[in-house]
Amino acid sequence: MSSTPATQVRLKAYPTGVVGPDTWTVTHDAPAAPGPNQVLLQLQMLSVDPGMRGWITPKRSYMPPVQPGEVMRAFGVGTVLESQAKAFVPGDVVTGFTGVQTVGVVDAMFLRKVDLSLAPASSYLSGLGMTGYTAYFGLLDVGKPKPGQTVVVSAAAGAVGSMVCQIAKIQGCRVVGIAGGPDKTAYLRDVLGVEAVIDYKADGLDQALKAAAPGGVDLYFDNVGGAVLDSVLMQIKRHGRVVLCGGVSQYADAQQVRGPANYLQLIAQSGTMQGFTMMDYMHRVPEAVAQILEWQAAGKLQFREHILHGIASFPQAFDMIFSGANQGKLLIDLQG
Ligand SMILES: NC(=O)c1ccc[n+]([C@@H]2O[C@H](COP(=O)([O-])OP(=O)(O)OC[C@H]3O[C@@H](n4cnc5c(N)ncnc54)[C@H](OP(=O)(O)O)[C@@H]3O)[C@@H](O)[C@H]2O)c1
Numbered sequence: 001m002s003s004t005p006a007t008q009v010r011l012k013a014y015p016t017g018v019v020g021p022d023t024w025t026v027t028h029d030a031p032a033a034p035g036p037n038q039v040l041l042q043l044q045m046l047s048v049d050p051g052m053r054g055w056i057t058p059k060r061s062y063m064p065p066v067q068p069g070e071v072m073r074a075f076g077v078g079t080v081l082e083s084q085a086k087a088f089v090p091g092d093v094v095t096g097f098t099g100v101q102t103v104g105v106v107d108a109m110f111l112r113k114v115d116l117s118l119a120p121a122s123s124y125l126s127g128l129g130m131t132g133y134t135a136y137f138g139l140l141d142v143g144k145p146k147p148g149q150t151v152v153v154s155a156a157a158g159a160v161g162s163m164v165c166q167i168a169k170i171q172g173c174r175v176v177g178i179a180g181g182p183d184k185t186a187y188l189r190d191v192l193g194v195e196a197v198i199d200y201k202a203d204g205l206d207q208a209l210k211a212a213a214p215g216g217v218d219l220y221f222d223n224v225g226g227a228v229l230d231s232v233l234m235q236i237k238r239h240g241r242v243v244l245c246g247g248v249s250q251y252a253d254a255q256q257v258r259g260p261a262n263y264l265q266l267i268a269q270s271g272t273m274q275g276f277t278m279m280d281y282m283h284r285v286p287e288a289v290a291q292i293l294e295w296q297a298a299g300k301l302q303f304r305e306h307i308l309h310g311i312a313s314f315p316q317a318f319d320m321i322f323s324g325a326n327q328g329k330l331l332i333d334l335q336g
Contacts, residue, residue: 006031008071009100009314014058017253019322023056024072024315034084034105041078041106043098047125048317048330049075053251062277071099072314075130077114077121078106088113095124100314102334112285118293126159126329127296127303130278133288134245135163137281140171142274143219143243147172150213152232155223156194157184159304159329160245164221165194166301173219176212178205178228180324187304187327205231216240224249226258233262236271244275252322304328309336 005028012025034040055073058065066073076098080088085108088094096111098104114124126132138160145151151168155161156177165188168175176196177188185197196212198205209217209231216237222229225247236242250257266273281288295301306328308317313332320326 006101006103007311008102008104009311011056011066011068011070011072013068014056014065019053019056019318021315026312031104034082037085037108038105039080039085039088039094039108039111040082040103041076041094041098042081042103043076043078043101043334044093045077045121045125046098046100046311046314046332046334047075047129047131048314048321048326048332049130050246050248050251050321052318053322054254057254059254062279071101071104073097074100075125077124083108087111093121095129100311102311122305122307122329122331122333123303125331126305127163127292127301128289131159131329132163132292132303133281133285134278135160135167136288136292137278137284138243138245138276139164139167139221141281142276143221143241145171145173145219148174149218150174150176150215150237151219151221152176152178152209152213152217152235153221153223154178154200154228154232155246155248156197157187157304157328158223158326161221161223162188162192162304162328163301165192167295168221169193170295170300176209176217183327184324191302200228206234209235219243221245222247225260226250229260230262233260233265236265236269238269238271240269240271242266242271242273244273248322305331307331307333309333 008027010025015023055066077095080092094111095114151173153161153164157179165175175194177194178198178200180201185199188194188197198208217235220232220242223246226249306326
């Protein structure tokens, strides 16, 4: 057993509907010594993701659900304290599935080394992490945008969405960003320079979309599902495409997921709708990271990060994702 003080946030019980304080339990168990192909990590930074809602839902998905009593699954960045894995030595800084904990034993197969001289820890969870390569491969590989096309993005001011907007602009597309509230639409318009913005909480969505994309929508990058997906489907052009990245409006209740009422538009317009997960692209992560770093260095792309402090902020951070209170990639700094 290590004597390093540790805190873990564990899943207490699977939530039904909205996640409340009863979902989590905090423990201070001393971590065990790492076993074969494991490392002991001191965590610096954690990522808070909408997909976590699916990880605490006992339903078939792309990964098995977290079991009650287990440390909550999360991406993180940390320093190796002890290693029983060939690939890592003490002092290495790594990212991957680390769990919501300050110190802990992690399977090495879920980790890769990162270089903090190239970018800070936060970047490896935002633009250079899962967020960045989800946006990169989801837009370019699945969506295949062409210069001059109209690309609509939902949750556009969020972590993935803001990256998609910028990468679509780099491709020479005309970008329409949909987000909740004037601060987010101002960010999209004034900072990222997207061509048109829609505040889906204030503007009549159908009318606003027609005005923002008068010629129709070539490509829709969907992060939210629900009413927004329905509205965009009505504006899809002939041979238009929908990329299903996420459906955050539908995550609260896995038993009551609402499908797209307007999916028949895909028949009428010979359109396609395709889902993907970032797991499909793990073998190509270095390609995305190299390109994103190049765009960032050239001033063409920026990462928007919203950083909370301390592991105790995790339940609040989780709520923020679903209330829309986050302004960009939501992270927890465990050192500050
Ligand atoms: N396929 C993959 O492999 C993959 C990987 C990573 C992420 N994702 C998905 O990508 C999407 C974005 O993730 P992210 O990490 O970038 O999160 P994010 O956009 O930074 O945060 C989530 C945002 O969703 C919006 N939202 C929350 N509840 C909503 C609702 N009921 N209706 C409409 N919008 C709502 C809020 O923005 P507003 O204030 O604008 O409403 C909130 O800020 C999620 O659906 C996530 O599951 C998929």
